[in-house]
Amino acid sequence: MFAYLTAVATLVGVRSLLTLGLNVQWGLTGLVNLGVIAFFGVGAYTSALLAVGGTSILLAWPAAVGVAAAAGAALAMVALRLREDYLAIVTLGFAEVLRLFLLNETWLTRGANGVTGIPRPLHTVFAGRYDIFYLGLVLLAVVLAYGALERLRRSPFGRVLRAIREDEIVAAVAGKPVFRFKVQAFALGAGIAGLAGALFAHYLAYVEPNMFLPQESLFVWLALILGGSGNNRGALVGSAVLLGLLEGTRFAKDVVPFLTGVRLAAAQQILVGVVLVVLMVRRPEGLIPEKTESN
Amino acid sequence: MPAITQYVFNGVVTGGILALPAVAFSLTWRLLRFPNFAVSTYLTVGAYAALALNVGLRASLELAWVGAVVVTAVTALAVDRIAFRPMRGRRPFSLAIASIGVAFVLENVVRFVWGNDFRSYDVPVTRAMLIAGLRVGREQLLIFAVAIALMALAQTFLVRTRLGIAMRATADNAGLAAVKGVPTERVVAAATLGGGALAGGAGVFLGLDASIDPLMGGSVIISVFAAAILGGIGSGPGAFVGALIVGIVEEVGTLVVPPTYKTAIGFVIILAVLLVRPTGLAGARS
Numbered sequence: 001m002f003a004y005l006t007a008v009a010t011l012v013g014v015r016s017l018l019t020l021g022l023n024v025q026w027g028l029t030g031l032v033n034l035g036v037i038a039f040f041g042v043g044a045y046t047s048a049l050l051a052v053g054g055t056s057i058l059l060a061w062p063a064a065v066g067v068a069a070a071a072g073a074a075l076a077m078v079a080l081r082l083r084e085d086y087l088a089i090v091t092l093g094f095a096e097v098l099r100l101f102l103l104n105e106t107w108l109t110r111g112a113n114g115v116t117g118i119p120r121p122l123h124t125v126f127a128g129r130y131d132i133f134y135l136g137l138v139l140l141a142v143v144l145a146y147g148a149l150e151r152l153r154r155s156p157f158g159r160v161l162r163a164i165r166e167d168e169i170v171a172a173v174a175g176k177p178v179f180r181f182k183v184q185a186f187a188l189g190a191g192i193a194g195l196a197g198a199l200f201a202h203y204l205a206y207v208e209p210n211m212f213l214p215q216e217s218l219f220v221w222l223a224l225i226l227g228g229s230g231n232n233r234g235a236l237v238g239s240a241v242l243l244g245l246l247e248g249t250r251f252a253k254d255v256v257p258f259l260t261g262v263r264l265a266a267a268q269q270i271l272v273g274v275v276l277v278v279l280m281v282r283r284p285e286g287l288i289p290e291k292t293e294s295n
Numbered sequence: 296m297p298a299i300t301q302y303v304f305n306g307v308v309t310g311g312i313l314a315l316p317a318v319a320f321s322l323t324w325r326l327l328r329f330p331n332f333a334v335s336t337y338l339t340v341g342a343y344a345a346l347a348l349n350v351g352l353r354a355s356l357e358l359a360w361v362g363a364v365v366v367t368a369v370t371a372l373a374v375d376r377i378a379f380r381p382m383r384g385r386r387p388f389s390l391a392i393a394s395i396g397v398a399f400v401l402e403n404v405v406r407f408v409w410g411n412d413f414r415s416y417d418v419p420v421t422r423a424m425l426i427a428g429l430r431v432g433r434e435q436l437l438i439f440a441v442a443i444a445l446m447a448l449a450q451t452f453l454v455r456t457r458l459g460i461a462m463r464a465t466a467d468n469a470g471l472a473a474v475k476g477v478p479t480e481r482v483v484a485a486a487t488l489g490g491g492a493l494a495g496g497a498g499v500f501l502g503l504d505a506s507i508d509p510l511m512g513g514s515v516i517i518s519v520f521a522a523a524i525l526g527g528i529g530s531g532p533g534a535f536v537g538a539l540i541v542g543i544v545e546e547v548g549t550l551v552v553p554p555t556y557k558t559a560i561g562f563v564i565i566l567a568v569l570l571v572r573p574t575g576l577a578g579a580r581s
């Protein structure tokens with residue numbers, strides 16, 4: 001049971017990071033990214049492939065952040081000129097194309113077999129207690145990212161991002177290079193998602209393309225909206241509640257007799273969809289609404 | 296290796312199927328001001344509704360098709376009433392997110408009931424005909440003929456009937472149309488029913504032409520979006536032409552890129568259109 005809780009806590013940490021990344025893009029800046037899982041995947045694969053190839057994790061993890069951020073910047077440069085409803089479609093499509101790439105470019109990604117034997121950092125040092133060590137590592141990353149993003153939110157940079165979210169024409173009139181800020185925010189969010197991906201890959205020691213299905217982006221969105229987009233605390237709370245919801249219902253299989261694995265997964269996803277729709281209709285500000293700047 | 300004309304032919308048939316949800320998607324986007332991601336899931340709903348009638352209740356596929364059209368239209372209306380109507384006037388992206396939630400629910404209801412297995416309709420296997428060197432399935436011809444007929448019907452409705460004209464007026468300028476006495480909600484209900492019917496009917500065709508599984512609607516979502524965007528959002532004929540082009544390019548494209556990248560072709564079309572000519576083929580207005 002303890003091991004199970006440790007595993008769940010680790011995944012909550014990884015998801016929190018991912019949600020924090022999306023919060024920079026959508027919550028802070030108002031940029032639509034329905035392909036957030038793609039940057040998670042880019043980070044996971046970058047770090048996994050480098051590390052399997054013998055690169056030190058001290059290099060592989062920053063590389064994961066860098067490549068994911070670069071991918072984010074590239075997509076942003078092309079797509080952020082579009083209206084947001086088009087942007088929704090383009091980012092979703094990007095995630096699907098990335099998954100196809102992971103599946104088909106076997107020479108680089110090893111295709112459907114995935115990447116196995118991803119090294120776990122300091123595995124020999126913390127043998128026996130490794131899961132707890134790794135949980136600590138993930139939580140450290142979450143705390144650092146949270147602290148940095150809280151500072152960023154209040155900084156002049158963060159204020160510009162929020163100004164762009166509220167009214168980008170006003171921000172532009174105030175002399176802010178809106179497009180450049182948008183690209184930077186998008187890249188930053190993508191980089192954080194990439195870090196989450198790297199932590200995820202080295203935790204499982206295995207990645208495969210179907211871990212990064214486009215629908216996974218929806219879970220990130222749900223966590224963000226559930227917690228309350230625009231504030232980093234909401235991103236953490238939403239991720240924890242969402243995973244609690246998913247893990248809590250997992251045990252329903254032992255209680256309800258006709259519930260097969262497929263049915264359970266389907267029922268969970270129905271729940272996710274229903275919660276998302278009800279939230280959007282009834283409480284779009286989420287559990288912890290963002291404090292507005294009237295103070 | 297089959298001639299390129301064979302690929303073009305298959306593409307035309309696929310395009311005919313895609314045209315139905317593309318028109319539904321394009322017109323409701325224009326009318327309700329948000330891209331409804333659930334439209335492609337209506338294909339799945341239609342396909343399984345027909346499966347239940349055809350395999351479960353032993354109805355003929357023709358009858359099952361009619362049933363699927365009705366079931367999907369009603370589903371679409373119910374979705375609109377429950378999810379979208381309380382959100383009218385909200386930011387388009389909020390509605391888009393809600394529609395993804397809806398798509399998720401519908402797809403998984405199907406999965407909950409029928410599981411993940413591939414299924415097919417109970418229809419006699421027919422041998423493809425050879426016409427001028429082309430392998431032509433009877434079903435393919437039938438599908439394409441019905442798709443064309445439905446497109447013509449939809450266009451006639453939009454241009455000739457009072458309700459259709461009201462629909463176009465509302466799509467153009469909802470406020471002005473309402474002031475002129477157009478009952479907005481009735482127009483929305485009619486468009487939703489019609490769109491659901493087209494997508495549901497297309498789902499049966501897709502199930503007949505390819506196979507039936509819970510992901511079938513999701514797997515064509517990019518192609519449907521590509522068709523609508525290429526045609527120009529809000530244009531029925533545009534979406535139809537767009538769908539034919541997307542269908543053909545995707546099929547012929549598999550000669551150049553691996554077939555597994557088919558979806559990527561749709562994505563490239565979307566990007567190209569949005570960057571070069573965002574209003575699409577028909578586009579006078581954005």
